[in-house]
Amino acid sequence: MFYLVLKDNICVSAVCKAWRKAAKSVRVVEKxxxxxxxxxxxxxxxxxxxxxxxxxxxxxxxLAGTDVCYSKNGWLLMRRSSLVDMFFFNPYTRELINLPKCELFFQAVAFSSAPTSGTCAVIALRPFTRFIIRISICYPGATEWITQDFFRNMTT
Structure with a gap:
């Protein structure tokens, strides 16, 4: 519940008395x-x-020699200057979670939730050709990236 935004924290506090107590104990009003x-x-x-x-x-x-690719929920998605090594880093706890080598150039990258949540997915997008977009997905603990090409609809 700590990672929920205020609106969602209030919603889960309505489930039962135990959840209300837990939600209120971690509620941050002015995050x-x-x-x-x-x-x-x-x-x-x-x-x-x-x-x-x-x-x-x-x-x-x-973090020496790294760049931030994306941040969310207190986690940073980092990429070393070698452009191959990507990892999650939490500057508050100093926890570091490595990802498989990523040898793809990407236009945008993001992740869905904290890498410790069990539901985290890292998604990288890049145009491959004028008609194809390449999407790569990886999960913390995975050994490789999964890549799929999608055809653009060029009609307007």
């Missing part, structure tokens, strides 16, 4: 985004809370 910086020359990252105007410095050597 707001933070900004994380990725320096080019050292391992010090800065977390910035823009509403509170506070900065926190973290030493995260795990």
């Amino acid at each position: 707001h985004p933070w900004v994380i910086t990725f320096p080019k020359h050292d391992d010090l990252n800065i977390l910035l809370d823009p509403l509170e105007r506070k900065k926190y410095t973290l030493n995260l050597p795990e």
Whole structure:
């Protein structure tokens, strides 16, 4: 319940007394985004809370030479500069979850839910030709990406 947005947290709290108590214990009314910086020359990252105007410095050597592809629910989907290694990283818990090698160039990439949820899927999209879009899917714990081509409907 911790990862639910406020609206969904309130909905599940109506199920029963036990769920109400659990939902209220993790409810965050004013959840707001933070900004994380990725320096080019050292391992010090800065977390910035823009509403509170506070900065926190973290030493995260795990992120050296990486780029953020996507973020959600406190998790970052990272890609090393080699463009092959992708992994999830939680800057708060420092948990790291590797994904299989991804040798595909992609136009967009995202993931559905926290990689620890059991329902997480990573989806990468890329145009292959003018008429074909290539979609690749991977799950935490998988050994390879599953790729499928889809034909674009070019009629307007």
